Amino acid sequence: MFNILMTTNESYAQHCGVCITSLVENNPDSQFNIVIAGLGLSNLTKNKIIECGSLNDNVKINVIDFNHDKIKSLPETSMYTKDIYLRLWVDDFFDLEVETVLYIDVDAIVVDSISDLFNQELEEYVIAAVDIPFAECEEHCPLPPEFNYFNSGVLLFNLKRWRDEKYRSQIVNYILDNSKSIEYPDQDALNGVLFNKRLKLDYTYNVIGPFFRKNTYEKLGKNEIKRIREQAKIVHFNGVGAKPWFYTSNHPYQKKYFSYLSRTPWQDYRPVDKTFLNFVKKYLRIILNVESFVRVSFVKGS
Template identity: 25%
Template sequence: MLVTEKSPIVIVGCADDNYSMPLATTMSSVIANVSSQRQVVICIIADKITQANKNKILKSLKKPNVIIEWLIPDYAKLTNAIISRHITIASYYRILIPELLPEKYQKAIYLDSDVIVKANIEKLWDTEIADNYVLAVRDMDIDATYVSSSKGLQNYQQLGIAPDCKYFNGGVLVINVEKWRRDNLSQEIINYISNNQQYIRWHDQDAMNAVIAGKWSELDPRWNSQAVIHSYSSWKETSLTEEMYNNVINDSYIVHFSSSAKPWKLGCKHPNRMLFFQYIDLTAWAGWRITFIRKLWLKVKDMMKKKGISFSQA
């Protein structure tokens, strides 16, 4: 796969209307920390985002070195996706990235819309991907470190996957788009979801780990510092070395608010939650905070969601 030094950095994000503001914040953190001379292409797989929020995203990311491309997902391919109160169909769009991207792009970085990038993402982009399908960070939950862990793949033995095969977190991925396309991996993952629904707990992340097992390479864990790492009292409780643990805690490159408690929701106690507000102030949502009135509104939204009624981001 030929990727020249002057190739644009291709970043992909997925969002529905409720994640318009977080997506803009994530992408603004990318732009703020990348060289102004390097072209960045931000591809947004959008699900029913209002024109008003689209305009705010465009305004947020309008920079001379940034190109925005909107991608439309093929909903029919995800009819068997398992969704829930916390997981929407948009969570599965990363499976389709290589199919949706223009043919000229052979590599891409996927970012969840609940991450903040603190470092220059050029360094991640320039990491050699070799013949791997993806580069990723191992899941930091000690119960999901390996496919055989209690939160790993329930059916790893039936699939013939070695118990010591590592399980990755899907929030930050460097994708070998060319290889993924060539091997029709999207369809293979979709087929897995259709045929193994009784075993799937962590949605498309489970499916990707099942299909790509042993065919991905591990990134420096600082590129995906997951929220769970802050629940451990020391490195000895984790799968990381002492040095790696200290790096993730004190010098992470990407902060991932990977629990259900998000900075823009009630109850978030993440030690780096204020980073989100630092970067939201670079967007068209600048000044957004959880005020008293908004707290009341969020409580109402939460109650209504439990009854199956959804609202756009306020």
């Protein structure tokens, strides 16, 4: 049984449905206990989320109403709404005997089996996460030079240590103490507190947007970029311009997003930016070779 956490508000619930569908379809032999921590979800939305696993006996979905009071004191930034903090309450959402939980951002899709992740021994580590290549974080989250900055979109929690050593309150204090300098609140604080207690996961477990753009991360080498693109297990639509639910996005996994969407209760969704003018713009960018996303022929996923 794998324990999964996703968090969403009303406006991202559709993407949560897509993320669940992609996880389940690409891991048919795994049993999942999926907790969705919701901030202000309507009953209709909760039922739609639960429906995403209803046809599969291997999947149990539990939607929890998150109490907004818990995050009242935490800062909201212009870029991020407060629901980014919900992952820090991971220990509230699972029974005491649960030792490992995988958190996945709902602006991601799972495109392959991720059972290897759950066989990953965390031992003394508190968390496992994927590096952001060459991230320069001195300004908003200074770290000793031997440590890299990680992305908080895919996090494997050692829940036992997380509970025993009360990391949530340490991280909340970090946010409050550094509210002037932090740029990516939850991510900076997780890095700031756990940088030396973090197991590094392979890039394929959280393939962030830039990996699918031309001329990025070239220092990793062509073969490594090719490997990461081809062996992607979780594709994360982070960053501006990557979100596949906008028609104008040319992310190579956009079609995949809509294919999972078609098997959710949100199947009637049509992007508001799907206009004739944007159709022209979208394809002109490709034809004129000014599109920064690559075209890939090996898009994965069932």
